[in-house]
C-alpha cells in the first residue's frame with residue numbers, strides 16, 4: 001500500500017463508505033514498516049495474561065469492550081451484542097462485504113462492516129498506530145492535531161469500531177441511515193468509546209497517560225474534509241465526542257448525535 005498524506009482520506013472514505021454494503025471505519029492509512037510482535041502492552045486480559053502480539057492485544061481489548069457492553073445491555077434487558085472480529089495479518093487481505101472492488105480488506109483496514117457484522121482491523125495498521133508511525137499520514141496529526149502512539153490509542157480504535165457494532169445492535173443504521181450524515185454515526189461511536197474507557201477508568205484499569213493517548217488519537221483521526229459525505233468530524237469534534245462519553249460514562253448521553261439534540 002502507498003502512504004500519501006492527503007489522498008489517503010479520500011481513499012479511505014471511498015473504501016469504507018461508498019463501496020458495497022458501506023462500512024464504518026475510523027479512518028485508514030498505512031506505512032511501510034512490517035508488523036512485528038510487541039511486548040509490554042498494558043491492558044491485560046481479564047484472566048490477567050498479557051498479550052504479546054498485536055492480534056492478541058486486539059482480541060484482549062475487544063473482549064474487554066464486549067464485556068462492558070454485555071453488562072450495559074443486560075442492565076436494559078437487552079441480549080448480549082454479537083459481532084465477529086477479523087484481524088488481518090500484515091501483507092494479507094480478507095474477503096468482506098465492505099471490501100474494495102475485489103471484495104477485499106487489507107493493510108489499511110479499521111472498520112466495522114454491518115453487512116457481515118464483523119470488525120476488521122489490520123494488524124499492520126494497529127501496529128503502526130501503536131508505534132506512532134502514522135502521524136504523518138492521518139488527517140489530523142499530519143496537520144498538527146494530536147497523534148497516535150501507545151496501547152490506548154489502539155484501544156480507542158477498537159472501542160470506536162465496537163461502537164458501530166452497538167449502533168447496529170440498536171438499529172441505528174436502519175433508523176437513521178441516509179437521514180443523518182456519516183459524521184453523526186462517527187461521533188457517536190467516539191462517544192461510545194469514551195463511555196467504555198470511563199468504565200475501565202472507574203475500575204482502576206487505566207495507566208497514567210492512557211486518557212491522553214485516547215484524546216490525542218481522536219484528534220489525530222479527525223479530518224477537515226467537511227464537503228465530503230464521508231467526513232468523520234474535525235479533530236476537535238472527535239475529541240469532544242470521546243470526552244463527552246468519558247465524562248458522562250453513560251451511553252444514553254451519546255444519543256444526541258443521531259437524534260439531533262447534540263449540535264455537531
Ligand SMILES: [Zn+2]
Nearest residue numbers: 024025026186
Ligand atoms: Zn467509524
